[in-house]
Amino acid sequence: MTNTKAINILRGQESAYWDTLSEAEHKAFNKAIEALEAAVWVSVKDRPPKEKGWYEVYAPSYTGGSSSGLDNHSGVMFAKWSGKTWSIEVGYHKRPGCVTHWKPITEPPKEDNDENHV
Numbered sequence: 001m002t003n004t005k006a007i008n009i010l011r012g013q014e015s016a017y018w019d020t021l022s023e024a025e026h027k028a029f030n031k032a033i034e035a036l037e038a039a040v041w042v043s044v045k046d047r048p049p050k051e052k053g054w055y056e057v058y059a060p061s062y063t064g065g066s067s068s069g070l071d072n073h074s075g076v077m078f079a080k081w082s083g084k085t086w087s088i089e090v091g092y093h094k095r096p097g098c099v100t101h102w103k104p105i106t107e108p109p110k111e112d113n114d115e116n117h118v
Helices: 003-020 021-040
Strands: 052-057 077-081 101-104
Touching: 003 021, 021 101
Parallel strands: none
Antiparallel strands: 052 077, 052 101
């Protein structure tokens, strides 16, 4: 089963069981789904991002410079979504249609401020 299918199943079950969950369980449930969604590569053929901003993208045919300053050896890089186009698909090194998949950039780890932590 793919992560996307699992997310869709969970979202479908959410409505059936939502009223039986506590507020803390609602938050935990939504946080778990958000974590799954962040791990899923979304095909640009399926849907574009809902919000403008930076995303991790897969552009296997892209050979130009990267707007993120990362070398593109594996096809994975960061690109900015304008609501209509990806930053690496326009401009000097433009390659229209090179982004095939995208996913949200995950939050960096939070530092543990515990002084006793080794």
